[in-house]
Amino acid sequence: xxxxxxxxxxxxxxxxxxxxxxxxxxxxxxxxxxxxxxxxxxxxxxxxxxxxxxxxxxxxxxxxxxxxxxxxxxxxxxxxxxxxxxxxxxxxxxxxxxxxxxxxxxxxxxxxxxxxxxxxxxxxxxxxxxxxxxxxxxxxxxxxxxxxxxxxxxxxxxxxxxxxxxxxxxxxxxxxxxxxxxxxxxxxxxxxxxxxxxxxxxxxxxxxxxxxxxxxxxxxxxxxxxxxxxxxxxxxxxxxxxxxxxxxxxxxxxxxxxxxxxxxxxxxxxxxxxxxxxxxxxxxxxxxxx
Amino acid sequence: xxxxxxxxxxxxxxxxxxxxxxxxxxxxxxxxxxxxxxxxxxxxxxxxxxxxxxxxxxxxxxxxxxxxxxxxxxxxxxxxxxxxxxxxxxxxxxxxxxxxxxxxxxxxxxxxxxxxxxxxxxxxxxxxxxxxxxxxxxxxxxxxxxxxxxxxxxxxxxxxxxxxxxxxxxxxxxxxxxxxxxxxxxxxxxxxxxxxxxxxxxxxxxxxxxxxxxxxxxxxxxxxxxxxxxxxxxxxxxxxxxxxxxxxxxxxxxxxxxxxxxxxxxxxxxxxxxxxxxxxxxxxxxxxxxxxxxxxxxxxxxxxxxxxxxxxxxxxxxxxxxxxxxxxxxxxxxxxxxxxxxxxxxxxxxxxxxxxxxxxxxxxxxxxxxxxxxxxxxxxxxxxxxxxxxxxxxxxxxxxxxxxxxxxxxxxxxxxxxxxxxxx
Numbered sequence: 001x002x003x004x005x006x007x008x009x010x011x012x013x014x015x016x017x018x019x020x021x022x023x024x025x026x027x028x029x030x031x032x033x034x035x036x037x038x039x040x041x042x043x044x045x046x047x048x049x050x051x052x053x054x055x056x057x058x059x060x061x062x063x064x065x066x067x068x069x070x071x072x073x074x075x076x077x078x079x080x081x082x083x084x085x086x087x088x089x090x091x092x093x094x095x096x097x098x099x100x101x102x103x104x105x106x107x108x109x110x111x112x113x114x115x116x117x118x119x120x121x122x123x124x125x126x127x128x129x130x131x132x133x134x135x136x137x138x139x140x141x142x143x144x145x146x147x148x149x150x151x152x153x154x155x156x157x158x159x160x161x162x163x164x165x166x167x168x169x170x171x172x173x174x175x176x177x178x179x180x181x182x183x184x185x186x187x188x189x190x191x192x193x194x195x196x197x198x199x200x201x202x203x204x205x206x207x208x209x210x211x212x213x214x215x216x217x218x219x220x221x222x223x224x225x226x227x228x229x230x231x232x233x234x235x236x237x238x239x240x241x242x243x244x245x246x247x248x249x250x251x252x253x254x255x256x257x258x259x260x261x262x263x264x265x266x267x268x269x270x271x272x273x274x275x276x277x278x279x280x281x282x283x284x285x286x287x288x289x290x
Numbered sequence: 291x292x293x294x295x296x297x298x299x300x301x302x303x304x305x306x307x308x309x310x311x312x313x314x315x316x317x318x319x320x321x322x323x324x325x326x327x328x329x330x331x332x333x334x335x336x337x338x339x340x341x342x343x344x345x346x347x348x349x350x351x352x353x354x355x356x357x358x359x360x361x362x363x364x365x366x367x368x369x370x371x372x373x374x375x376x377x378x379x380x381x382x383x384x385x386x387x388x389x390x391x392x393x394x395x396x397x398x399x400x401x402x403x404x405x406x407x408x409x410x411x412x413x414x415x416x417x418x419x420x421x422x423x424x425x426x427x428x429x430x431x432x433x434x435x436x437x438x439x440x441x442x443x444x445x446x447x448x449x450x451x452x453x454x455x456x457x458x459x460x461x462x463x464x465x466x467x468x469x470x471x472x473x474x475x476x477x478x479x480x481x482x483x484x485x486x487x488x489x490x491x492x493x494x495x496x497x498x499x500x501x502x503x504x505x506x507x508x509x510x511x512x513x514x515x516x517x518x519x520x521x522x523x524x525x526x527x528x529x530x531x532x533x534x535x536x537x538x539x540x541x542x543x544x545x546x547x548x549x550x551x552x553x554x555x556x557x558x559x560x561x562x563x564x565x566x567x568x569x570x571x572x573x574x575x576x577x578x579x580x581x582x583x584x585x586x587x588x589x590x591x592x593x594x595x596x597x598x599x600x601x602x603x604x605x606x607x608x609x610x611x612x613x614x615x616x617x618x619x620x621x622x623x624x625x626x627x628x629x630x631x632x633x634x635x636x637x638x639x640x641x642x643x644x645x646x647x648x649x650x651x652x653x654x655x656x657x658x659x660x661x662x663x664x665x666x667x668x669x670x671x672x673x674x675x676x677x678x679x680x681x682x683x684x685x686x687x688x689x690x691x692x693x694x695x696x697x698x699x700x701x702x703x704x705x706x707x708x709x710x711x712x713x714x
Contacts, residue, residue, distance in 0.1 A: 024317040024467030028435035032363045033392035043389040050382035051375060119373035123430060126338050126367050127390045129356040289341040 040128060040137035048141055053110050058145075061103035062153045068096030069157030073164040089165040090173050090181040091252035093157045097185060098245055100153075102214060104146050104189050108196030109209040111142050116204035122290055131285045135201060139194055139278065146193040150186035158182055177253065184267060185251040191270045192244070198277040202284055217244045242269070291316055291469055292337060292438060296346035299332050299493075306332045307493040309346070314471045314488070316437070319464045321484030321501070322473040323582060325590045329493035330473045331369070334442050337471075338367055350438055362391040366431035367440040371423035371447070376416030380407055380426050383415060387430055401429040420447030428456070438469040445479055457483050477579035489582070491589025501578065508581035513554055515561075516546040516570035524566045531564040532557065546570065 048054050072092045112135075115121040128134050158181055162173065173181070200209040220243035227236040240246060241260025250266050261269065292314035299307040307329040314320045324330050335341040337348050339355035350358060350365055358364055374383050384398040402411050405425040410418070415426060424447050431439055441460075445453045460483050464470045474480050480487070480501075487504050489497040497504055515532075517524045529539050529547065537552035549557055554573055561568050576584075 026316070026437050026467040028363065028437075030363075030393065030397065030435050032360055035360050035390070035392050039390055039392050043386045046382060046386040046389055047375075047378070050379065050386070051377040053377065114375060118375045119370055120375045121373075122335075122340055122369055123373045123387065124390070125340055126365075126369070127362045127387045127430075129339050129358065129361050287342075289335070 035128070037133055037137060040133045041141060043128075044134075044137040044141040048111065048145060051114075053114070054107060054145075057103045057107040057110070058149050061100040061107075061149065064100040064103065065093070065096040065150075065153040066157050066160075068099060069093045070160055070164075072096070073161045077164050077167075088171070088173055088177055088181075088253055089162050090158050090177060091249070092161045092165075093154060093181060093185075094249055094252050096157065097150075097154065097189065098248060101189060101192055101217065101244070101248070104150070104193040105196040105213040105217075106210055107146070108142060108193035109200035109206055109213065111138055111197050111200065113200035113204055113206040113209050117206050125290045131290075132282055135278075135282060135285055138201075139197060142197055143190050143194050147186050147190035150189040151182060154186055155182045180251045180253070180264075184264065185248065188248065188251065188267055188270055191267070191274050195270065195274045195277055198274065198281045201281045202277075221245060291352075292348065292350050292471060294333070294337070294346065294348040297333065297336060297343050297348050298345040299329070299336060299341060300344045305493055307336070307343075307490075310490065310493070310495055311346075312488050312495060312498050314469055315486070316469040317464055317467050318485040319460045319470045319472060319483050320486045320488060321480045322471060322488050322490075323475075323477075323480065323586075324473075324490040324496075325586050325592070327591045328491050328586075328589065330490065331442055332493075333490070334367070334369060334440055334471075334473065337440060338365070338369070340369075360391055362387070362434040362436065363393070364434070364436050365438045365440065366434055366436040367442075368424075368427040368431045368444055369440075369442050371420065371427040374415050374423070374426065377414055379412050380415050380418075380429075381411040383426065384429055384433060388433055391434055393434060397433060397435075401432050404432060405429040421449055421452055424448055425452070428459075436468070439463055439471065441470070441472045443474055444472060445474065445476060453479065477577070477582055481578040489585060491586050492591065496585055496589065504585075505576055505578055505581045508576075508585045511550075511573065511575050513549045513552070513557055514542075514546050514570060514572050514574055515549050515557060515568060518567055518569055519545055527564050528561055528566045531560050531566075535560055 069092060072095055076092060115124060124134060125131060158178070196209065196213045199212060200206065203209045203212070220239040224236045224239035224243070227233075227239070237259070247261055247266035247269065250261055250263070294313075295311050297307055297310040298305070310329075310333060322330055322333075332341060333348075336343050337350065337355065339361075347354065355361060355365065378386075381398060381402065384401065385395060387393075388395060388398050399408070399411075402408050405428050407422065407425055407429065410422065415423065418426065424444065428441070428444060431441065444460075445456050448456060457479065460470050460472060464485070472480075472484065474483075484501055486500050487497060488495070489504070497507070499507065515528065517528055525541075525545070525547065529541075532539050532547075532549055532552060535552060535556070537557070538550045540548040540550075542548055552560075554571060558568070558571060561571075
């Protein structure tokens with residue numbers, strides 16, 4: 001033990017001259033355990049379920065997905081337009097989900113950015129100096145919550161819509177289509193939310209991150225709408241095809257265009273994007289001051 | 291044990307902390323003092339691994355914080371009472387922190403009891419007052435029953451009962467052999483709580499010493515001598531005699547003399563030899579506040595200036611006097627006057643506390659808030675400054691001064707309380 005470099009050596013108190021190892025020490029009677037990701041997961045689960053914003057955003061999400069889904073179903077059934085041909089009745093779930101994605105993204109951003117907004121992050125990072133563990137726990141808990149809620153609501157709305165359209169000319173969806181329109185689209189939703197969570201962690205500002213995510217969803221379509229120049233035709237096409245609403249519709253096999261992503265492509269795209277963003281956020285989190 | 295070696299932190303071209311080296315030992319309360327913006331909070335954040343130092347290291351028990359195994363079980367911290375998610379209830383806030391470090395959930399209810407928040411455990415912390423938030427922060431620090439505790443301004447916003455409780459809590463924690471590191475701006479509080487002081491200014495170490503050493507190293511102790519008012523020639527005579535004997539004499543505005551360089555018995559002897567009667571001969575030792583102000587004068591970044599209201603002032607009505615400025619407003623080099631006494635009795639006996647014996651409130655049992663002890667704040671409040679007087683602000687009296695042991699033991703002249711003492 002080196003002695004402190006006191007600018008006023010005459011003021012060294014008596015107890016500082018005490019032998020180095022003879023310090024009193026305190027041992028807590030509460031057993032000390034080795035912490036791991038499981039502890040962080042339990043903590044993040046407590047966090048996410050104990051704030052009202054979770055209930056609000058997920059409640060509105062369920063309401064939008066099921067409400068708009070049922071509404072479109074009812075409109076289609078009662079209108080003269082029939083879904084004969086090759087139309088997939090599950091596609092009616094698309095509109096509700098598109099609006100609902102805003103709620104999932106908001107919740108994702110809030111999971112990380114609200115801790116920065118309130119200052120809670122300093123308490124959290126003091127309680128768990130392994131910053132990566134906190135981010136991983138947040139990501140896992142949020143992903144599971146978002147996926148479960150999306151799966152339940154998309155499954156419910158899909159069941160309701162096929163039942164409503166049973167009498168019309170719509171065809172029965174295949175098993176693969178069912179899988180894509182429920183599990184596939186829920187995975188996409190949860191990953192989109194996860195991307196928002198990561199962006200929230202990078203930007204550390206709720207409103208900013210939410211705005212960016214809504215921009216990411218809407219901007220490509222809006223920009224593409226105003227690209228009249230012929231030379232920009234290819235860019236315009238790509239913007240249309242890879243815009244998030246179009247990627248979402250791929251899961252219902254009614255893409256806006258024939259080229260572009262198809263099948264499970266959108267899932268791989270968002271998975272790759274989220275993974276890259278997550279790695280970046282992880283590195284930044286380790287490096288930056290909290 | 292917290293040990294900082296050459297700790298430096300720069301934000302852009304602003305150096306918040308520069309080459310700070312100190313040790314915080316277990317078994318004592320170490321006060322961490324410094325003016326606003328001097329780098330106290332930055333240092334605390336670096337200790338907790340929240341900010342990475344630009345240079346140097348800080349370790350707790352030999353490890354950097356981020357490499358401590360199960361850090362919250364070894365270090366508890368209250369950095370900012372507002373560092374909670376307002377939408378979460380107090381209990382859930384503590385529960386998520388407990389789960390993070392594998393602390394059993396019943397410990398949450400224990401610490402809620404310790405800080406006295408059981409009644410509002412289910413309430414969202416958004417609605418908490420500053421004091422309640424502070425208690426919640428202290429609960430979070432105590433959650434892991436750690437060996438090292440850091441508190442940044444723990445008594446902010448607490449009621450008198452809470453301040454007393456925190457004071458006793460700090461001492462009790464240190465008495466158990468823990469390291470307690472507390473930053474505060476309340477000097478009277480620090481004088482009662484801390485054993486050791488680390489003072490920084492502009493991010494650099496100014497002092498690292500015990501409280502008593504700090505006070506004596508940073509204040510000129512003096513003797514106040516008063517001769518009969520009606521006979522100024524006696525004063526001249528005594529001044530000459532004292533100066534001749536090697537003393538340094540400064541006249542005070544009210545006619546008393548401030549003598550340094552001579553012990554009290556010697557002054558008395560000299561006065562006797564010169565055949566001068568004395569009305570007062572009293573020792574004066576500075577308070578911690580005064581010593582602190584003296585030390586940090588040059589390191590204050592944010593100093594208030596006089597509110598000029600240039601061009602906005604109404605012309606004074608004819609015959610009206612402009613208001614006399616209160617001392618300390620926008621006067622560089624000013625520092626706190628000695629603690630004021632109840633005026634009019636400069637000959638109060640030194641051994642008797644002048645204010646109806648509030649005694650030392652720290653005598654209560656450690657860690658037991660208000661256990662049977664009579665409220666020590668009741669007595670000074672009753673005879674407080676300007677009680678019932680026409681203008682309670684006329685006396686520049688720090689409200690906590692009566693509880694301070696130095697002021698209780700050594701009465702000084704009341705006339706001093708309203709004038710700056712930069713003549714020293």
